[in-house]
Amino acid sequence: MNAVLEFFGRGVLRVFEGVGRFFELLGMTLRGLVVPPWAPVATARQVVRVGVDSVPVVLLTALFTGGVLALQTFKGFQRFHAEGYIGSVVALSMLRELGPVLTGLMVTGRAGSAMAAELGSMRVTEQIDALVSLATDPVQYLFVPRVLASIIVVPMLVVLADAIGILGGYLVAVGYLGANPVIYMNNTFQYLSMEDMTSGLIKAAAFGFLLSLVGCQCGYDTTGGAEGVGLSTTKAVVMGSLAILIADFFLTKVLF
Amino acid sequence: MLSGLDLTVAKGESLVLVGQSGIGKSVLLKHVIGLLKPDSGTIEIDGEDLWKASPRDRDRLRRKFGMSFQEGALFDSMSVGENIAFPLTRHTKKSKKEIADRVAECLELVRLPGIEDKRPSELSGGMRRRVGFARAIALQPEILLFDEPTTGLDPITTDVVVKVIEEMRSRLKPSAITITHDLKVAFSIADRVGLLSGGKILVDMTPKEFEHSKDPRVAAFVTGDSELAPPEAEPERRGAQKPVEAHV
Known part of the structure; x- marks a missing residue:
């Protein structure tokens, strides 16, 4: 009986420890965002790594998601002769939901995992200890440029993803399903409002913040050697993706 | 891992700590520069308590250090x-x-x-x-910390590294704490040699005294004879640990 209680007790303690650590590092990162020294060069480098390098994978994902959305919607809408609204459904889905969420997940897989691997390797090779010994705050030096770059660049990626997703839907609807291009384009933009765009971008900035913070934290707290780095990388993807999906629900509830 | 340890290094002095692998030598060095916080006890740099200082002051104190890591x-x-x-x-x-x-x-x-x-x-x-x-x-920096500066190096490269350390000491005149298990290196660069075991510094003497010491724990380490070595003292369990004191 004692062993069972001990097992659950340890689990609960670990959860509280993890949550506490997350908020501790969150506080340190927020402080680093407003207190100098800032690192514009390091931030620009991260903008390239997180943003520019993620463009191909995000665009491909968006293109095929827009396409498959058009296909699925056509099948459903055909049943009640509403094929003309495919464009609206694709555009609204991309802007409000699929653009930010899929971009967030793809960037987590690409950049969040890379952050965890990089910081994890730095931890196990004592480079983070070296930073501290050189009187440098590792959270300010390592977290802040990555978090800032992600907040800036994920919304930009989402704008691209939205546009390419709509293009994917258009290509499938017009090129494959034979929809009228003029009616399709007209319906695509007719029911869109500025709020659809801004709420998607707010979500994107929040996802950028979450995926980078989780990625950095998983790497920063790495223990052990190469195996530890591998585990941190996996954890960064799993926790980052979960954080995005959970935050998506609450943000949607607040924003709409 | 460390318990009841008391360590003082004077200005310009070179202290070398030797001891078996896994005894907590690197942990001690990490305490001195504030990479690890002792559960109890104090780390004082020029009379200032490292962990009572504000983060900004702690960084100012750290700028007095130069630390060389194992790899x-x-x-x-x-x-x-x-x-x-x-x-x-x-x-x-x-x-x-x-x-x-x-x-x-x-x-x-x-x-x-x-x-x-x-x-x-x-x-x-x-x-x-x-x-x-x-x-x-x-x-x-005023204080240099060397964590296993020659571990894993061939004898020629080890000699080069030792000569570089000697030259840095003679030019910069820093206080230095070096962690090693290579006695040849220890005797070349030390003013004092300490043997770390069971979470504390057991002996603290000049290199010559250390080399010719009759203390069985030192003799076992100098000759490298495991038969001579007394059983390793275990550091106190958590809760029964004594404070760590380091003054540089």
């Missing part, structure tokens, strides 16, 4: 020159030219001139350690 711990995203320039760009207002001159000077001192543009991955183990030394002395 160099060079930032692999930077070149050798950028590694050495790192503390200078962050903590001084020197111009690019002054920083480049200081980097070249540091590399000269560790006998690796002209390798500023190389990447850490292109360097051998001995070179990485020496670039680590160069980065550690860039800000002309």
Whole structure:
């Protein structure tokens, strides 16, 4: 009986420890965002790594998601002769939901995992200890440029993803399903409002913040050697993706 | 791992701590520079308590240190020159030219001139350690910490590294704490040698006294005879631990 209680007790303690650590590092990162020294060069480098390098994978994902959305919607809408609204459904889905969420997940897989691997390797090779010994705050030096770059660049990626997703839907609807291009384009933009765009971008900035913070934290707290780095990388993807999906629900509830 | 440990290093003095692997030598060094916080006890640098200081003051105290890590711990995203320039760009207002001159000077001192543009991955183990030394002395620290500076190096490279440490000491006159299990290295660079065991420093004597000591624990370490070695004292369990005191 004692062993069972001990097992659950340890689990609960670990959860509280993890949550506490997350908020501790969150506080340190927020402080680093407003207190100098800032690192514009390091931030620009991260903008390239997180943003520019993620463009191909995000665009491909968006293109095929827009396409498959058009296909699925056509099948459903055909049943009640509403094929003309495919464009609206694709555009609204991309802007409000699929653009930010899929971009967030793809960037987590690409950049969040890379952050965890990089910081994890730095931890196990004592480079983070070296930073501290050189009187440098590792959270300010390592977290802040990555978090800032992600907040800036994920919304930009989402704008691209939205546009390419709509293009994917258009290509499938017009090129494959034979929809009228003029009616399709007209319906695509007719029911869109500025709020659809801004709420998607707010979500994107929040996802950028979450995926980078989780990625950095998983790497920063790495223990052990190469195996530890591998585990941190996996954890960064799993926790980052979960954080995005959970935050998506609450943000949607607040924003709409 | 450490319990009841008391350590004092005077200005300009070189203390070498020896002991078996896994005894907590590196842990001790990490406590001294504030990478780890002791559960109880104090770490004092020039009379200031490292952990009672504000984070800003703690960083100011850390700038008095230059630490060389076991494998160099060079930032692999930077070149050798950028590694050495790192503390200078962050903590001084020197111009690019002054920083480049200081980097070249540091590399000269560790006998690796002209390798500023190389990447850490292109360097051998001995070179990485020496670039680590160069980065550690860039800000002309008052206290140098060496964590296993020669472990895993061949005898010739070990000799080069020892000569570099001796030269840095004679030119910069810092206080130094070195962790090693290589007695030849210890006797070359130490003013005092301490034997770390069971979480505390068991003996603290001159290199000559250490070499000829009749203490069975020291004799076993000097001769490398495991038969002579008394059973390793276990550090106190958590809760029964005594404070750690270090004064540099």
